[in-house]
Amino acid sequence: MIRFLRRSLPTLALLLWFSASALAEATTVCTLVVDAKSGASLLEDGDCDTRVTPASTFKVPLAVIGFDSGFLKDSNHPRLAFRPGDPDWGGAAWRQDNTPANWMRYSVVWYSQRITHALGTEVLGRYTRALAYGNADFSGDAGFDNGLDRAWIASSLAVSPREQTSSCGHSSMTRCPSRRMQWPRRARSSRKDPLAHDYPWKDGRRLSSQGR
Numbered sequence: 001m002i003r004f005l006r007r008s009l010p011t012l013a014l015l016l017w018f019s020a021s022a023l024a025e026a027t028t029v030c031t032l033v034v035d036a037k038s039g040a041s042l043l044e045d046g047d048c049d050t051r052v053t054p055a056s057t058f059k060v061p062l063a064v065i066g067f068d069s070g071f072l073k074d075s076n077h078p079r080l081a082f083r084p085g086d087p088d089w090g091g092a093a094w095r096q097d098n099t100p101a102n103w104m105r106y107s108v109v110w111y112s113q114r115i116t117h118a119l120g121t122e123v124l125g126r127y128t129r130a131l132a133y134g135n136a137d138f139s140g141d142a143g144f145d146n147g148l149d150r151a152w153i154a155s156s157l158a159v160s161p162r163e164q165t166s167s168c169g170h171s172s173m174t175r176c177p178s179r180r181m182q183w184p185r186r187a188r189s190s191r192k193d194p195l196a197h198d199y200p201w202k203d204g205r206r207l208s209s210q211g212r
Contacts, residue, residue: 030161039166051134051158056107058152061167063104065127066115075101086110109153116148124148133167134159 029050033043066072076099082088088095093106103111116124121138128136137156140147151157159167 032161032165034165036165048161051160051163053154054134054152054157054159054164055154057164058157059104059107059112061128061131061133062112062115062152063100064131065119065124066100068127069119069123071115071118072100075099080111080114082110087113112152113149116151121147128157131167132163134163 028046030046030048031043032041032045032048034041063072072078079097079099081097082095086094087109090106090108093102094108094110098106098108098111100111102108116138119127124138125136128134128138135156135158137158138147138151139156140149140151141155147156
């Protein structure tokens, strides 16, 4: 499990990775605390370089990609309808129409899938490579052609705690190579829109043009 704490810049980015032992006792795999603005490591313990599935935390770079690509408009748009057959194990919050804000709040898997299917494997790969996000592998489970449905859920996409803290999708945009993305003024200053406050906003040259 990764707990990523972030607030307005400058902030500390804290990643805690846990795994269950044979005795079902939680053990810390990696604890990594970095200054989100400078990238300086403030605390490190355990194996922070092994790549593992990002699971729910993939929503953070996916939100960056979604806004930059234009699929996501703001915290309330697009509002997408739940469809029969969509993953619904998350309870009532998943079995209803959802907005970007609710997608992030309730970790709605099918909303992530709508974004990934709309953008496609090639675009997602180009973005994640530009963001320096793990192995950028959206092939999915071998032989199942399901990358757009679950590459980030115990499948092909993998990222290490260290890569998460240094990725442009998680960290301060001032540390991105060649300033591939900038933190727009709206994202820095907004206190009313949770997505505008927490994530970079589409502004100027698109990140996708840098990853080709």
